[in-house]
Amino acid sequence: MTIYLNFIKIIRILNSHLPIKYLTVLTLKTRSMIRPVTDIDDLVPVKNVVISVFNKTGLDVLILGLLENCPDVMIYASGGTYSFIKQLMGATEAENHLMEVSEYTGVPETAGGLVKTLHHKLFLGYLTETYCELHQQDLAREDAVPIDLLIGGLYPFADVIKDPNVNIEIARGNIDVGGPSALRAVAKNWHRVMSMATPYKESYEALVRHLEENKGCTNLETRFRAWKNTFDVLKTYDGQIYNWLKTADFEEVKKIYTIH
Numbered sequence: 001m002t003i004y005l006n007f008i009k010i011i012r013i014l015n016s017h018l019p020i021k022y023l024t025v026l027t028l029k030t031r032s033m034i035r036p037v038t039d040i041d042d043l044v045p046v047k048n049v050v051i052s053v054f055n056k057t058g059l060d061v062l063i064l065g066l067l068e069n070c071p072d073v074m075i076y077a078s079g080g081t082y083s084f085i086k087q088l089m090g091a092t093e094a095e096n097h098l099m100e101v102s103e104y105t106g107v108p109e110t111a112g113g114l115v116k117t118l119h120h121k122l123f124l125g126y127l128t129e130t131y132c133e134l135h136q137q138d139l140a141r142e143d144a145v146p147i148d149l150l151i152g153g154l155y156p157f158a159d160v161i162k163d164p165n166v167n168i169e170i171a172r173g174n175i176d177v178g179g180p181s182a183l184r185a186v187a188k189n190w191h192r193v194m195s196m197a198t199p200y201k202e203s204y205e206a207l208v209r210h211l212e213e214n215k216g217c218t219n220l221e222t223r224f225r226a227w228k229n230t231f232d233v234l235k236t237y238d239g240q241i242y243n244w245l246k247t248a249d250f251e252e253v254k255k256i257y258t259i260h
Contacts, residue, residue, distance in 0.1 A: 039131040040191040043217040046070045046148045048125065050101075051077045052117055052179060053153030056084045058201025062151065063088050065208030067097060070216040074145075076101050078109065078116040117178045126150065126185040130192055146193075149218065150186040153199040154179045154233075158240045168245075168253050175241055183230050190227035194218040197226075197233035 049066065053059070063085055066073050077085050078101035086094045102108050105119040125147035128135035139146060155176040160166060186195040196203060210222055 035132070037129055037191055040220070041130060042220045043214060044148055044192055044194075044219075044223075045217050046194075046211065047072055047074065048145045048147050049073060049075045049149040049151070050117070050122065050125075050147050050182070051075055051085065051151040052081055052182070053151060053199045054155055055153055055199065056081070058199075058204045059084060060088055061201055061208060062204040065204070065211060067093065069208065069211040073097055074099060076104050076122075076147075078102065115178070117182055122147070122182070123185055126182065126193060127189050128192075129189070147186070148192070149194045149196070150182055151196045151199050152179045152183045152186075154197075154237055157237065157244075161240075161244050167256050168248055169256055171244060176237070180234055180237065183234060187227045187230040190223045191220075192223075194223045195226050195230045197230040 046066070047070065051059075051062075059081075063075075066075065067089075075085060075098050077098065082098070082100050085098055089098055101117055101119075101122070105121050107119060109116045121142055121144045124138060124142055124144045128139055128146055130146070138144075155174045157171070157174045157176070160174045161171055183195050183197050186193045187197075196207065210218065
C-alpha cells in the first residue's frame with residue numbers, strides 16, 4: 001500500500017498540469033495490477049525447501065525431520081548452509097535431496113557471497129500461486145519449481161553492534177539483504193508457502209511435529225501464524241538497524257574511509 005500511495009504521489013507531482021481524468025486512468029491501471037487470490041489449499045505438501053541460515057544450531061533436527069516426513073523433498077541451500085547440510089546428510093541422501101542454489105539458478109555466487117539467493121528463479125518460486133495458470137506457465141518457462149517452505153536466518157546485526165568499538169562499516173556489512181527479501185516474499189504468499197524467520201532448534205522441533213501430524217504438509221493456519229511472525233521479526237530487525245544508524249555522526253563516519 002505504501003508503494004502504491006508513493007507511486008500515485010509521484011505521478012501527481014510530475015504530472016501536475018495533466019487533467020484529472022488522465023490521473024484517474026493511471027490510478028485504475030495501477031490498481032488492476034494487483035490480482036486478488038481466491039482459491040487456496042489448506043494442506044500444502046512440502047516438496048521444495050530453501051534453507052539459508054547464519055546459525056546452524058539444530059539443523060540436524062530439521063533435516064532429519066524433512067527426510068522422514070517429506071520423502072520427495074528437495075532442499076536448496078548455498079554457501080556454508082549447503083556444506084553443513086551436505087555433511088549432515090551424507091553423499092547418498094545429498095545426491096537425492098540437496099541442490100546448491102547456484103546449480104539451480106545457473107548463476108554462481110558473487111565475490112564474498114555478496115549475492116547468493118537474490119535470483120528471479122527463486123523469487124518466482126516464492127510468489128507463484130497454485131491456481132493461477134499464468135504463474136504455472138511462468139514456472140514452466142523458467143524451469144523453476146514452486147517453493148513450499150523457506151527457513152531464513154538473518155545476519156546477527158544486533159549482536160555485532162553490541163561491541164562498543166564497532167564502526168559503521170562493520171555494521172553496514174552485517175545488514176542482511178537476501179534474507180529479509182526472501183522472507184518478505186514468502187510471507188506475502190502465505191496462502192501457499194510457509195516462512196520460518198526464527199530458525200532455532202525449538203522452532204525446528206515444532207515444525208517437524210507439525211509435518212508428522214499433517215503427513216508432510218503445512219496447513220493454512222500454521223502458515224498464517226508464520227506470516228505474522230515473519231513480519232514481526234523483519235520489523236524488529238529493521239528497527240535495530242535504524243535505531244543504531246540514527247545516532248551515527250557523519251563527521252565521524254567519513255573518517256574511516258579514503259574519500260576520492
